[in-house]
Amino acid sequence: MVCRIDERTVSIALCDPVRCVQAGCSAITCKGAGVPSNQQLFERSAAVIPGGVNSSIRAFRAVGGTPFLVARGSGAYLYDVEGRQMIDLVQSYGAIILGHAHPAVTAAITAAAVDGTSYGAPTPREMKLAEAISDRVPSCERVRLMNSGTEATSTAVRLARGATGRKRIVTFHGNFHGATDALLVAGGSGVATLGLPGTAGVPEETVANTWVVPYNVVPHLDNDVAAVIVEPVAANMGVVAPVPGFLEGLRAECDRVGALLIFDEVITGFRIGLGGAQAKYDIRPDITCFGKVIGGGLPIGAVGGSADVMNHLSPLGPVFHAGTLAGNPLATAAGLAALNELVPDVYIELSARARRLSALLRDACASNGIVAQFPVVGTLIGMHFGPGLQNNAPQNFVDAKTTDEALYAKVFHAMLSAGVAMAPGAYEALFVGLSHDDAVINRIGEIAHEALQWNSH
Ligand SMILES: *Cc1c(COP(=O)(O)O)cnc(C)c1O
Numbered sequence: 022m023v024c025r026i027d028e029r030t031v032s033i034a035l036c037d038p039v040r041c042v043q044a045g046c047s048a049i050t051c052k053g054a055g056v057p058s059n060q061q062l063f064e065r066s067a068a069v070i071p072g073g074v075n076s077s078i079r080a081f082r083a084v085g086g087t088p089f090l091v092a093r094g095s096g097a098y099l100y101d102v103e104g105r106q107m108i109d110l111v112q113s114y115g116a117i118i119l120g121h122a123h124p125a126v127t128a129a130i131t132a133a134a135v136d137g138t139s140y141g142a143p144t145p146r147e148m149k150l151a152e153a154i155s156d157r158v159p160s161c162e163r164v165r166l167m168n169s170g171t172e173a174t175s176t177a178v179r180l181a182r183g184a185t186g187r188k189r190i191v192t193f194h195g196n197f198h199g200a201t202d203a204l205l206v207a208g209g210s211g212v213a214t215l216g217l218p219g220t221a222g223v224p225e226e227t228v229a230n231t232w233v234v235p236y237n238v239v240p241h242l243d244n245d246v247a248a249v250i251v252e253p254v255a256a257n258m259g260v261v262a263p264v265p266g267f268l269e270g271l272r273a274e275c276d277r278v279g280a281l282l283i284f285d286e287v288i289t290g291f292r293i294g295l296g297g298a299q300a301k302y303d304i305r306p307d308i309t310c311f312g313k314v315i316g317g318g319l320p321i322g323a324v325g326g327s328a329d330v331m332n333h334l335s336p337l338g339p340v341f342h343a344g345t346l347a348g349n350p351l352a353t354a355a356g357l358a359a360l361n362e363l364v365p366d367v368y369i370e371l372s373a374r375a376r377r378l379s380a381l382l383r384d385a386c387a388s389n390g391i392v393a394q395f396p397v398v399g400t401l402i403g404m405h406f407g408p409g410l411q412n413n414a415p416q417n418f419v420d421a422k423t424t425d426e427a428l429y430a431k432v433f434h435a436m437l438s439a440g441v442a443m444a445p446g447a448y449e450a451l452f453v454g455l456s457h458d459d460a461v462i463n464r465i466g467e468i469a470h471e472a473l474q475w476n477s478h
Contacts, residue, residue: 059089062102066090083446084430094121096456099442107442108465112452114444115256115288116313119362120456126317129358133350140350146357147348153360154315154325157295160305161325165334166348170287170312171199173322174250176334176342177308178203180324181248181281183340184333189245191280193236195418197257198250198285198310208233208418236261236417239270242278248308249275250283253298256450257288258421260396260403262414268304275307281330287312287322288450291360293399294368301399314363317355320346367455371400374453374462378402381466389473391428395451402451404443406432421448432473439472441465 057065067073074080074088081088089101097120099109109121119126133146151164167173178190178201192198194208206228207219216228234240236255249271255261275282284306289298291314299306307330311323325331333340346352379395379402386393396403396414405415409423429447436443443451453462 057102059101059103060087062090063087078444078446078449081445083426084433086434088445089442096120096122097454097458097461105440107437107440108457108461108468109442110451110453110457110465111442111444111449112454113318114313115292115450115452116316117318117452118292118314118454119317119359120454121318123317123359123362123456125362126355126358129317129354130319130351133354136350138349138351139346141345144348144350144353146350146353150315150348150353150356150360151323153357154311154323157360158290158297158299158309158325160299160307160327161309162328163331164323164325165331165342166353167322167324167342167344168320168346168349168352169199169322170285170310171201171322172344173287173310173312173324174198174204174283174285175201176322176324177250177283177285177310178248179342180326180330180333180340181250181283181308183338184330185247185279185281187245187247187280188230189232189243189247190230191232191234191240191242191246191249193251193255193418194233195236195258195261195421196250196252196255196285198252199287199312202227203231204250206231206233235419237264237267238417239267239274242274242280244278246275246278246280248281248283250285252288253284253286253302253304253306254289254293254398254401256401256403258418258448259405259415259424260398260401260450261416261421262396262398263298263302264416268298268302272304272306281307283308283310285310288401289399291315291363293401295363295365314359315356316352317357317359319349319352319355321349321352321356362455368400371453371455372397374457374459375400375402377459378451378453378457378462378465381462382469385466385469385473386432388470389475389477391432391473391476393428393432400453402453404429404447404449404451406447424448431475435472435475436469439468441468441472 063073072080092100092102154164155161198204202223205219206216216231286297290311308326335341375397379397382395392408393406405424406428407425415421424447426447
């Protein structure tokens, strides 16, 4: 066959779909030439990677169908291996805020890479990133960098237990803190539930000291509690705002019994504002977990807090923490480049875009007879489908679970076919970033209007 990129004759085996797409080769040509499809590549992946994915939600189990494999991203767009372009509202589940392959981030990573990718020794860049976080988030007098949000929450739990000498951790039903064993707890609704494992592979003993309580209700604590860990804006059960008094109440109740308050700001940090949810709601947590945005799209996590608490971490204190790649040169370069672009005005703009997209999606659904709401908290947009809440915003996991998952699956596929990628699960947020300019936002509205018409026929 003839390669459309350079007009050379090549064998099909030598045609690299990723390079073809990058070079702008049209999908139709490639497919005609026998380049593997999403389906074929996903099956090949699944033969070696369990379920074909490295993070469960990516497998499309909640919405059905076969995932697309991404060849590249640029700004608001993703391109799959078949050369299809789609507007991306996932943005790496919030890790990307400037848009894919932002020139400042790409340049920073490239410049860092030529000086080596990991040393196992301190660097000025990790100092600068820690300073950048501490400057913008006053509760974080000290910051320790690590490699993921999961590592941040597990370190925060260990730190809280080590600093207080207590065992009990309180967590909220429907909050998500990554794949941290002590926090993978199945919560019952209503009253406080003594931890039962939320997944196979976590022994009951591991979560025996984890309590799960309903979101947006201040629990009554006792002197066994080391820490309360909370998503200050819940963004893993749709998007659920804290009701007035909830975060204040948690702060007061923690103070009353001498427990530490941990804000998991892995999503909200540098996403809903420079100071995160703690600035928006004016609450000072003892420990904050970060991830996602602070790595500019590279693997990162961080724990911040008062000097008092943080000095319990090794080597100053007895609470162990270590990481071969922690404070990684590329991740810190990317994170610094991203934070550099994030000035206060950005969040005013992103909030306006979030409200506009929410309204456009609501209208598109309404005009096609789909009952849906898209609650906005700051720059985050949630989704709730079906009449379960009679148009009230969800306040907790029980509310969130009334969403019509089957309806969402139809919406998801209609939108994807029409060129808009949303998360393949009904409980994720829609992530609007700096690359979703007015034209892109309006285009999503138009696409939704047409794509959701199946329902009005
Ligand atoms: C994504 C997320 C995590 C886990 O972060 P990873 O980097 O995926 O390990 C923890 N907490 C919250 C609130 C998150 O959204």
